[in-house]
Amino acid sequence: MDTIDVPNPQSAIRNPQSEAPIGIFDSGVGGLTVFRAIQRRLPSESLIYLGDTARIPYGVRSAATIERYARECAAFVQSRGVKAIVIACNTASAHAAEYLQSRCSVPVLGVIKPGARRAVEVTRNGRIGVIATEATVASEAYERAMVTIRSGLEITSRACPLFVPLAEEGWLNHPVTRQVAEEYLAELRHSRVDTLVLGCTHYPILRPVIEQTMGDEIEYVDSGEVVADGLAQMLEEERLACASGQKRSEEFYVTDSAARFRRVAELFLGRQLESVETVELGTI
Structure with a gap:
């Protein structure tokens, strides 16, 4: 007896663009x-x-x-x-x-709205730090995204423009990178943030240096994940x-x-x- 192939229901409804x-x-x-x-x-x-x-x-x-x-x-x-x-x-x-x-x-x-949402979810004391480029900080995009989710947050933003060329150069654990991190992150350390948004996709490349500077009690939000x-x-x-x-x-x-x-x-x-x-x- 001839057999009849029955198409898989899932494959039958698969979008033809799925392999793109x-x-x-x-x-x-x-x-x-x-x-x-x-x-x-x-x-x-x-x-x-x-x-x-x-x-x-x-x-x-x-x-x-x-x-x-x-x-x-x-x-x-x-x-x-x-x-x-x-x-x-x-x-x-x-x-x-x-x-x-x-x-x-x-x-x-x-990447901004997902990152903002995660930061609001994980903060314990409502104090959130954002490090980003000058343009991102000036846009206040993270602040706007966060306050639409939850009011009463204390958000401290800091532009860290030199982090991008340091990452591009591959200076992932260079003394200059550590010195720059100390300068940029001092205010955030003193503001008692418990959550830090790495608000530029270059910054996770430098995450080991950032963690050394800020400490391991901080929740770090990597928007890529x-x-x-x-x-x-x-x-x-x-x-x-x-x-x-x-x-x-x-x-x-x-x-x-x-x-x-x-x-x-x-x-x-x-x-x-x-x-x-x-x-x-x-x-x-």
Whole structure:
């Protein structure tokens, strides 16, 4: 007797876009903290990473310039056929997330709202510190996100602009990095915060030095880990999750200094990268 193949109900309703990669972009190597968190949380997913290394740092640019840079980065990763875009940059999230969410044809996730939500969840005394770029601090994006969740919080924000070039240079435990951390974080130590938001995706690269300076009694909020959880939930809800066991791939692109990016990326990720390609960006 001939047998009849009955299709699996789950595969029958799988979105045809489920096998497409996820696009991630940042101003440089900092977004690799998000890349790594997503890779650990979603090991079957293919990932495309863009570091806009020609124009780093974003944190000292005007709001209009940051939005333009983010549009160009999003245009590139979307041109690679991605099923979702993660803005792995707090500065770009603060100034361009809403615009990109309204204009891109795929889901776009930022890092600020998930990070703010986690900080409010874990604080015990209501005193939260935020370290970020000058542009993110000036935008007050974290403060606005937190107070909509819970009133009565004491939020202390501190711009730490030198952390980005130190991370880009790979000075992860350098005496200069420790000295800069002492200078930047002194006010936060004295303000008795019990939760510290690493409000720039470069900063988790320097987390050992930050923890040495602030102490181990602080709750550290790494937005990459929180975004990875939110991305996993969104992919399941939209039936965009890649089937487990699928062969995954990864692609790395930069707009300049591919050799330096590769050196720091391999140091941070703890493995060699197959290739890093230099590209030019367009707009959407």
